Amino acid sequence: MGMEILVSTAKFLIVMTVILVSVIILVYLERRISAFIQNRTGPNRVGPYGLFQAIADVVKLLLKEDIVPKNAYKPVHDLAPIISIGAALSTFAVIPVGNTIELFGTTMKLMIADVNIGILYILSVTSIGVYGITLAGWSSNNKYSLLGGLRSSAQLISYELSMGLSIIGVLMISGTLRLDQIVQHQTMYIGGWLPNWNIFLQPVAFITFVVAAFAETNRLPFDLPEAEPELVGGYHTEYTGLKFGLFFLAEYANMITAAAVITTLFLGGWHLPYAENLGLSAFTLSLLQVLAFCAKVTVILLFFIVTRWTLPRFRYDQLMDIGWKVMLPLAIANVLVTGLILVL
């Protein structure tokens, strides 16, 4: 029992560190890539190639004064960023970053918590994340913040539906709610050469899920909750210093989580095609698989960033139209077709 707690704590600390460091790298990448796309240079003064710019930003956020508006509802105003970051980080508990690994004579799974209903856990934690934004918008007592919060909760609830429905197709194929078994199921090959990844079996579900993930993470083209030209800043207008930093962190942590979920569900998780036939030792293979997982997540993150700087923002009615009239029917049709094929 004591050993288990120790191992879980160690895994937790490692995952947290990796996520927080990746957020810093991600912010730097985002600024450099956006600069590249807009034909600018981007941050290049702090450290070599501006690599330490993100660290400087973090220090700045930490040292800034924390201002709470006079008419804000203080307990909720303080609570909102904590909910946001908590929900963003705790999703990672059930994501398998690799297969089992042998360390110090024991075999352990490379995930923090192996729960029966992992996928539902992810959905429910994501749905709790809505509260961070909603409560932030309301408690600031600012009409722009409130509008931002209102928009975002409507958006998140609408797209949660198509997100949940697009997962159902994957679940029907794998027949389990356990994430590590969903990944195991994808390590087979179709016809002996094509990896049995769900992106090949469920292309429609993949598209609807990725679109929903963009909406859930409030990324362009779905970043209406923080549309600067219309809403000043959005739900976090009245936040400064560390609390603003937490929202910022939560947004990027959410991106990483979303990319990890997409990888797990559709891109074979830690599966590195054909690597198991190379005759490597079990330990090397496990390490390679973790690296494969990280590589897949990185590719999706880059896709997120490039999309943000390529597409303009949707209008609110277009957002709702796409969510309810395109994504939802597509996801339902996908479930129907998958069911038909499975029965036949």
Place this chain on the structure above:
Amino acid sequence: MVLYNLAFYFFSLITLASASVVVFSKNIVHSAFALLFTFFGVAGLYVLMMADFLAITQILIYIGGIMVLILFGVMLTNRTIDVQIRTGSIQTFPAMLIVAALAGTLVGIFWSTDWKISPTAIGFEKTAPEIGKMLLTNYLLPFEIASIVLLVALIGAAMIARREKKA
């Protein structure tokens, strides 16, 4: 086992305390917030009864979906209208009748159910498939009726909200 009991009392305390705030608080915003913790507490109790699927569904639907809407309804109306909405007691007699009927039903269910009072040996294995099978075989009719009731409520809400004003 001590840990289990502690957890049980912890979640029960959360549920009961927040539920009493929901009922007795005069400020409707506080009531709405307290309801959030009630749902959390109940979800925790479900986990202790090894009903992990039920617990997650509770969080997903009630906390993640319904409570967001309730909170927004309460927050928006509470601020935009100058009149402070306060909870008070009206229609005491009909309410008492309904409450008595509801309480009677609940107590009846309470006595007739075969409660599992300790964690079962089966553990967390396979609750979701069993629930799914039950819903599509033994309990198909109640399941469908429940969804029709929800559909009716949805249509009713849309009717009230989008009623055309006669000039």
